[in-house]
Amino acid sequence: MKIEKEPISGQYAKFKIDGIEYRIYWEEAGQGIPLVCLHTAGSDGRQYRALLNDKKILERFRVIVFDMPWHGKSSPPENAKVGNYKLSTDFYISQIMSFINGLELVKPVVMGCSIGGRIILHLAINFPDKFRALIGLQSAGHLDPYYDINWLHRQDVHGGEVCGGIAYGLMAPTSPESEKFETMWHYMQGGPGIFKGDLFFYKFDGNIGNEIKKIDNSKCPIYLLTGEYDYSATPEETKSLADTIGIEMIKMKNVGHFPMSENPKEFLKYLNPILNKIS
Amino acid sequence: MFKSLIEKNEKRSQLYMMAQHLNTCFMISTIEHEYLVNIEKGVVKNVEEGPFVMPSYVFKLTAPKNEWLKFLQHTPHPGSHDIIAMLRRKVLKFEGDLHPLMSHLLYFKLLLASLRPAESKNEN
Numbered sequence: 001m002k003i004e005k006e007p008i009s010g011q012y013a014k015f016k017i018d019g020i021e022y023r024i025y026w027e028e029a030g031q032g033i034p035l036v037c038l039h040t041a042g043s044d045g046r047q048y049r050a051l052l053n054d055k056k057i058l059e060r061f062r063v064i065v066f067d068m069p070w071h072g073k074s075s076p077p078e079n080a081k082v083g084n085y086k087l088s089t090d091f092y093i094s095q096i097m098s099f100i101n102g103l104e105l106v107k108p109v110v111m112g113c114s115i116g117g118r119i120i121l122h123l124a125i126n127f128p129d130k131f132r133a134l135i136g137l138q139s140a141g142h143l144d145p146y147y148d149i150n151w152l153h154r155q156d157v158h159g160g161e162v163c164g165g166i167a168y169g170l171m172a173p174t175s176p177e178s179e180k181f182e183t184m185w186h187y188m189q190g191g192p193g194i195f196k197g198d199l200f201f202y203k204f205d206g207n208i209g210n211e212i213k214k215i216d217n218s219k220c221p222i223y224l225l226t227g228e229y230d231y232s233a234t235p236e237e238t239k240s241l242a243d244t245i246g247i248e249m250i251k252m253k254n255v256g257h258f259p260m261s262e263n264p265k266e267f268l269k270y271l272n273p274i275l276n277k278i279s
Numbered sequence: 280m281f282k283s284l285i286e287k288n289e290k291r292s293q294l295y296m297m298a299q300h301l302n303t304c305f306m307i308s309t310i311e312h313e314y315l316v317n318i319e320k321g322v323v324k325n326v327e328e329g330p331f332v333m334p335s336y337v338f339k340l341t342a343p344k345n346e347w348l349k350f351l352q353h354t355p356h357p358g359s360h361d362i363i364a365m366l367r368r369k370v371l372k373f374e375g376d377l378h379p380l381m382s383h384l385l386y387f388k389l390l391l392a393s394l395r396p397a398e399s400k401n402e403n
Binding site: 146147151156157158161162164165166168169170172173174184228229230231232 | 354355357358360361362363364366367368377378381382383384385386388
């Protein structure tokens with residue numbers, strides 16, 4: 001049987017993040033403008049599998065997706081212990097900047113979803129000159145807790161089952177079941193306490209208040225897209241964020257919280273015009 | 280409204296696999312009506328409709344009837360498509376010992392979603 005290989009290559013390297021060494025895994029494909037993609041809380045870079053396989057995008061963009069420390073095929077640091085992972089804003093920024101500097105990427109585009117959609121706002125505030133553009137998927141300035149996240153890491157509840165159950169509901173009923181299942185499966189494979197540890201950033205440490213007003217879209221163009229079925233970062237919340245920045249947001253129909261993974265075909269209809277503008 | 284959960288056992292023939300060790304009794308409330316649902320080894324064994332004098336259950340899900348109807352559409356609108364989405368909108372309340380629910384979250388989501396019609400109708 002003849003197989004058709006995907007154009008993706010994967011690599012490992014050690015990166016110093018805040019003085020500590022981390023073994024990081026990333027995948028990339030294509031050539032041209034670097035496009036660094038950030039996965040959601042508790043998942044990994046496989047969420048961008050469709051983008052990494054899109055021939056038209058790969059003609060103009062070098063798509064690069066890394067697994068955050070503790071996620072996917074990236075390792076926890078030396079002397080790590082189960083249960084003490086908590087993502088802070090500073091550590092999240094540091095890992096992105098270490099990765100970009102380590103790969104010597106010049107003025108990349110960074111696109112992030114959910115926690116990634118939040119951190120691009122911090123990047124816009126702190127390093128507007130470092131990026132060609134920033135794309136936020138499911139971005140909101142802050143999120144008040146609406147369920148008890150302690151359920152995500154309890155020894156008497158299977159973490160994979162509960163994290164998968166939470167992720168499943170965030171997707172649109174109209175997204176293809178096979179893509180939804182794969183998206184949920186990534187959550188089912190996360191390490192104990194990792195999704196919950198990421199949500200510390202999303203629901204507490206990474207909340208942005210009035211700082212949003214510091215974002216200057218003229219220094220670095222920002223694009224915001226949100227799926228209509230997302231109840232975590234709702235289209236209304238993205239709209240409020242976009243209004244504060246003074247830009248338009250795009251509401252994506254028939255997708256939820258994981259557009260690039262749960263319904264890539266639909267998502268690319270919205271993303272392609274933005275990539276055309278950027279390139 | 281939820282009586283047909285038992286009739287849908289056949290439709291959900293594989294769902295028990297996700298809850299093979301689950302034995303529980305929970306209540307679904309539309310405020311006007313209450314339903315006690317008994318589950319044994321992941322299979323719905325009985326659904327009893329109230330009113331009840333002294334109902335005994337492990338946990339309870341309460342939402343107004345119109346919100347449950349929105350949830351039960353073939354293709355629910357955003358915000359009505361998932362019980363956590365309803366919780367977020369504060370139209371659904373979780374009460375009681377939530378361990379059986381949260382440890383079998385996807386199972387319960389699919390169990391309730393099995394009441395949605397197979398064909399799209401009365402959409403708005």
